[in-house]
Amino acid sequence: DTEVTQTPKHLVMGMTNKKSLKCEQHMGHRAMYWYKQKAKKPPELMFVYSYEKLSINESVPSRFSPECPNSSLLNLHLHALQPEDSALYLCASSHDRGRFYEQYFGPGTRLTVT
Amino acid sequence: GQSLEQPSEVTAVEGAIVQINCTYQTSGFYGLSWYQQHDGGAPTFLSYNALDGLEETGRFSSFLSRSDSYGYLLLQELQMKDSASYFCAVRPSADNYGQNFVFGPGTRLSVLP
Numbered sequence: 001d002t003e004v005t006q007t008p009k010h011l012v013m014g015m016t017n018k019k020s021l022k023c024e025q026h027m028g029h030r031a032m033y034w035y036k037q038k039a040k041k042p043p044e045l046m047f048v049y050s051y052e053k054l055s056i057n058e059s060v061p062s063r064f065s066p067e068c069p070n071s072s073l074l075n076l077h078l079h080a081l082q083p084e085d086s087a088l089y090l091c092a093s094s095h096d097r098g099r100f101y102e103q104y105f106g107p108g109t110r111l112t113v114t
Numbered sequence: 115g116q117s118l119e120q121p122s123e124v125t126a127v128e129g130a131i132v133q134i135n136c137t138y139q140t141s142g143f144y145g146l147s148w149y150q151q152h153d154g155g156a157p158t159f160l161s162y163n164a165l166d167g168l169e170e171t172g173r174f175s176s177f178l179s180r181s182d183s184y185g186y187l188l189l190q191e192l193q194m195k196d197s198a199s200y201f202c203a204v205r206p207s208a209d210n211y212g213q214n215f216v217f218g219p220g221t222r223l224s225v226l227p
Binding site: 004033040041042043044045048056058090092100101102103104105106107108 | 145147155156157158159162164201203205214215216217218219220
């Protein structure tokens with residue numbers, strides 16, 4: 001199984017809502033990532049979990065809160081978002097420190113903040 | 115800071131060969147990756163160069179020159195399905211085991227019949 005799954009595929013939320021994005025992989029990978037991608041732009045790294053511990057937070061606003069319940073699951077909790085947070089949110093995974101360069105991406109959640 | 119440059123668009127015909135360049139200026143360097151992304155799809159890994167030279171994977175090859183801070187992706191025998199965006203990506207350092215990862219702006223490849 002070389003698949004990373006993400007739910008939901010689409011999400012529309014108001015600025016006062018709380019929602020969560022979910023990501024799952026069953027490849028035994030020990031690093032998982034959240035990216036944000038705006039239209040016609042490259043993915044931008046938000047968070048990295050390594051062995052279920054947060055290892056990188058790229059100065060992301062606190063309205064985004066990641067969580068890694070176990071080695072297969074990654075969540076991104078959203079609260080009080082702004083319209084400019086509308087984007088495609090991609091989850092990825094990779095083997096541990098030796099192969100961070102080869103990441104497997106999920107199909108993404110397209111988020112619209114109204 | 116980190117800076118990567120790629121051509122914004124490249125057009126070629128089926129069966130041709132195309133080269134997509136990537137230059138980088140980073141605080142450190144720990145390898146260059148290439149990813150393909152079709153419209154509406156997820157990025158998929160193509161290749162990785164940690165050392166100088168050419169890496170070949172089927173119709174795709176990738177080259178790196180660390181002294182020139184330069185790499186390229188070479189696509190041979192182009193097919194219509196190769197129409198996509200191509201991103202180079204850099205691991206700027208080995209800090210945190212190189213988990214920080216920066217993508218270039220992307221090159222939109224259009225393959226014409």
